[in-house]
Every structure is written in C-alpha cells, then in structure tokens.
Amino acid sequence: MGQHSGIGVLDKTVAILAATTSGPAALADLVERTAIPRATAHRLAVALEVHRLLARDAEGRFVPGPRLAELAAAAADPLLERAAEVLAWVRDTAGESAQLYRRDGLERVCVAAAERAAGLRTTVPLGARLPLTAGSGAQVLCAWEPAETVTQVLAQAEFTERVLAEVRRRGWAQSVGQREAGVASVSAPVFGRGRRVVAAVSISGPIERLGRSPGQRLAPILTAAAQRLQAATS
Template sequence: MRQHSGIGVIDKAVAILDASAAAPQSLAELVTTTELPRATAHRLAVALEIHGLLGRDSEGRFVLGSRVAELAAALPDPLLVAAAPVLAWVRDECGESAQLYRRDGRARVCVAAAERATGLRTTVPVGSQLPLTAGSGGQVLCAWLEDAALLKDLLTEAEFTERNLLDVRRRGWAQSVAQREAGVASVSAPVRGPDGGVIAALSISGPIERLGRAPGQRFAPMLIAGGRRITSTLSG
C-alpha cells in the first residue's frame, strides 16, 4: 500500500522510484503503474534521472540509478553498529582483544575489533584478511558454511577436520591453540542474522600463556552470550 506524506511531489517521486525498482518502466508503464498524468510522470522521472536516482536500460526504460546504491552504501552497517558495544564488553569481561570476522570468499576479514589496552596482546587490524583454514574464527565460519563444494575444498588444506567442525556445531563454539600463529590461542562463537544463518564469528585472541591450552572452557560462555546479544540487536 502506497503511503502518503502530505507532500505531493515527494509522494509522486517515491511512487516512480517504487515502480522502477519493481521492474524497468517505459513512460507509458510508469503512467499506468503510478496513475500519474503523463506530463507529471515524465517531468519527475527526468528530474530523478538527472540526480542519478533513476537511469535507463538498453531499451530506454527507467530503472533505479547508481545514486541509489551509493546512498545505500553510505548507511552504517547494522552488524558493525550492533557489534561495537558487544566487542567492548567481551574485551572487558575476558581481558583479551576481541574481533569480529566475516567470510569473504576463501578468507575471513576482520571487520571490527576492540583491543586490549595494556600488556601483551594480539592485534588484528580491521581490514586484515586471515585464512579460513586455521584459527577458531575460521572453524566457526566453516562449521556453518552452506557451500558444500567450497567447504570440501577448504578441508583439503585446513588445520582442522570435518569431525572438528561437527564438534564446533554441537557445542556452539571453537578454540584454537597455535593453529594459525605460534604462541597464540583464540576462542570464537557464531553470530547469527535475523534469519538464523551464521553471518560472522565473534572472537578473542591472546598469548597461550594467558589463555591456556583449553581456552574454550573458560571463555566460550561469554563469546556465546556476546554473539547472541548481537543477533538480538539485529533482530530488533
């Protein structure tokens, strides 16, 4: 159902954008879909085209313009907004640097982090690409990977096995000790989107001397709780 703001020109422009988002529109189709006078539909569509909010396809029909994508890209990432306070909480509760990883093809990317302020720490700069084939973050992202062919390929070079991933899914967290980097231990838990799919891994990492050889027993409950907090925020 079309909503009305009471500002006619805005409502008409939005009607044109909605129609063009649903399917490419010739001027005649815009008139039919929006029920606007032909002159009005033409005037507004051309104005929207000038501002990049509409464009034309190869047949000259109106489609959404590149400016729409640019505006959407400028919006804050909901995952990063939801994760920021949780990363700080996990860092403070665990006393170790916390990271958030997303899968990008065959790698995982650190998209957010909260660093331990003092003492020996493991720093993973935001934007860093790490392998999916080692580390607790890689295990979590692989454990719920839906691309079976990619997972099979990754397991041929991974530092963990399919049985390890079954254990990760069963208990809901992963740990690693000197798996990706000598002297470093880590623990990770999944972050789920509103639809229940795993969209990220919430992790802590630090020296083995401090985290120990079985860090999951100590830190997993906080990471699981943190992952659920992010999911809850994303789900509204």
C-alpha cells in the same frame, strides 16, 4: 591497481588503502603490490596516516587505520553499529582482545575489534584478511557452510570435518597455535536469519595467558556476546 575512475590521485590512494588489506605493508610492499612509484606511494601513505585511514603496527608497517572503522560504523549496518559496544564488553569481561570476522570467499575479514589496553596482546588490524583454513574464527565461519564450501576449505585446512562437527555440536570453537604459533583463540557464531552464520565473534591472546583449553573459560562470554549481536541482525 584495479578499477580506474579517471582521477589518477584518487585511484592511487585507493590502491594504497587496498594494498594493506592483505596484511601489514612496509613501503617496499606498497610499491610491489600497487606498482606505484616509491616516492608517490610514500607521500600518499603518509597523508592517509595523517587522516587516520592508515596506521602503523609495532614494526612500522602500514595497516588499515581506525578512521575506516568509524566510517564503516556510520554506514547502515546494524551489526557493525552494535559491534563496538559488544566487543568492548567482551574485552573488559575477558581481559583479552576481541574481534568480529565476516567471511569473504575463502578468507575472513576483521570488520571490528577491541584491543586489550596493556600487556602482551595479539593485534588483528581492522580490515585484515586471514585465511579460512586455520583458527577458531575460521572454524566457526566454515562449520555451518554448505558442503561444497567446506570441502574446498578442508583441502588445505588445519582442522578436519570432525572438528567442525564438534563446533556445531557445542556452538563454539577454539584453537591453540593453529593459525599463529603462541596464539590461542575462541570464537562463537553470530546467526542471522535462517540460521545462517553472518559473523564470528572472537577472543585471541597468548597461549601462556589463555591456556590450552581456553574455551572452558571464555566460550560463555562469547556465546553471550553472539546473542547480543544476533539481536542486531534480526
């Protein structure tokens, strides 16, 4: 279960929370990922749901809850403080779900999101960890990385160095069915000091609505959003 504080119930609660960061988890998944007895895992997960630290997806599986975003926003992180406003603008302007990702090793983590209110949508739970090997967000987070990192990612990636060079040239990325069948996305880099990419701001939705060249329509919205977020990092 990772580190131990000496307070058993707290350690188990943190383990339950951590178990959902690798993807939606049914009760059986929580038990497998934490080795916590089923009855205890269920009791803790339901309690966390009451406090909105966990939530349920459409299939009833546990996912990180909205309270985590609220707590994160309260921390001294200027980028996250600005993200809620900017992602809401992206969602309302584009009419699609918007996300903000940060790189963590060879994964990307959804650190903020603004979901489309109605209709067919793609939901990326807050705290979700996705591979750095597929999707427009992954392309953006890789494109400006050092060569050794890019080489490590490309060994298993669904995109090529040529694709990353194009991302650097035009300043945004798009993917169609690359990470998940039926889903398209567009992403733009958020630069910090020294032209280091600190995050990727993204739009995702079904291909039938975004089309097979979503960047043509959505990239201007995302690059404008990235500039707004960049102001918070400088």
